[in-house]
Amino acid sequence: MHKTVAIQGIKGSFHHIVSQQYFKNEVDVIECPSFQDTVSALLNEQADVIVMAIENSIAGSIIPNYALIDANNLQVVGEYYLDVQHHLMALPNQSISDIMEVHSHPMALLQCAVFFKDYPHIKLVEAKDTADVAKHIQVNKSIGIAAIASDLAAETFSLNILNRSIQTIKHNETRFVIVQRYSEEINKESINKASIKFELEHKRGSLATVLNVLSDCKLNVTKIQSLPIIETPWKYAFFVDVTFAEYKDFEKANTILELMTTHIKVLGAYKNAKK
Numbered sequence: 001m002h003k004t005v006a007i008q009g010i011k012g013s014f015h016h017i018v019s020q021q022y023f024k025n026e027v028d029v030i031e032c033p034s035f036q037d038t039v040s041a042l043l044n045e046q047a048d049v050i051v052m053a054i055e056n057s058i059a060g061s062i063i064p065n066y067a068l069i070d071a072n073n074l075q076v077v078g079e080y081y082l083d084v085q086h087h088l089m090a091l092p093n094q095s096i097s098d099i100m101e102v103h104s105h106p107m108a109l110l111q112c113a114v115f116f117k118d119y120p121h122i123k124l125v126e127a128k129d130t131a132d133v134a135k136h137i138q139v140n141k142s143i144g145i146a147a148i149a150s151d152l153a154a155e156t157f158s159l160n161i162l163n164r165s166i167q168t169i170k171h172n173e174t175r176f177v178i179v180q181r182y183s184e185e186i187n188k189e190s191i192n193k194a195s196i197k198f199e200l201e202h203k204r205g206s207l208a209t210v211l212n213v214l215s216d217c218k219l220n221v222t223k224i225q226s227l228p229i230i231e232t233p234w235k236y237a238f239f240v241d242v243t244f245a246e247y248k249d250f251e252k253a254n255t256i257l258e259l260m261t262t263h264i265k266v267l268g269a270y271k272n273a274k275k
């Protein structure tokens, strides 16, 4: 079935690239100005699914996206790891000494921060998404402004690449999650990863005990992220990703965690995409 996918950003953005690669080009794309707007598009049924960046190997977690998934009771049904190569691009005939400002998505700017230490005269400006800046430069014929964006953005908006792969470390990956309103029928044979959320009593060893249960049930923790519980200052909710060989091991751990934690919920069970 042809799906409609909501992405933050426009065509040429990394979200667009993932939507094409994950769904093998068989999707219609709704371009949204913010992550909150992708969630609105899903909730009002304009979109069937969201492709949402959740963490990057250089810049870390996109914490507000954890909160969006949780607060709207959305379900993670898949994940995708993209090799992210950021290029500095501008109108043809511009050289790096002409560039006074570089605009890009905040996560892209974070991933390239070290590169700009050698260019202290360049002002870094946060923008909606990487491709949108490339488009603006082309449409407004902006002199002195460069974008940090993908090869696809440079090609789509006819910009010239001044420097390739300017992120701090060449091996740079962003993990995206595929999010829906409801979970799909689970084929327990092919599911080997899950994302859960829980809260704990503020007492010594409560998190350590949970981690021991996960280990005893043969679950491997791949990520742990805490988020503040805003109603109770300095109390945290834990978002944990686990991988496993057998779905029944995950079910067993979940049954035990239901007794040991509060507000536990499975944010999604899906196929591990990390090779």
Ligand SMILES: O=C(O)C(=O)C[C@]1(C(=O)O)C=C[C@@H](O)C=C1
Pocket (backbone or CB within 6 Å): 008, 009, 012, 013, 014, 015, 016, 053, 056, 084, 105, 107, 108, 128, 129, 130, 131, 174
């Ligand atoms: O601006 C884009 O092109 C995006 O798709 C956004 C985004 C992000 O949200 O992290 C996606 C991947 C890269 O890590 C940098 C930016």
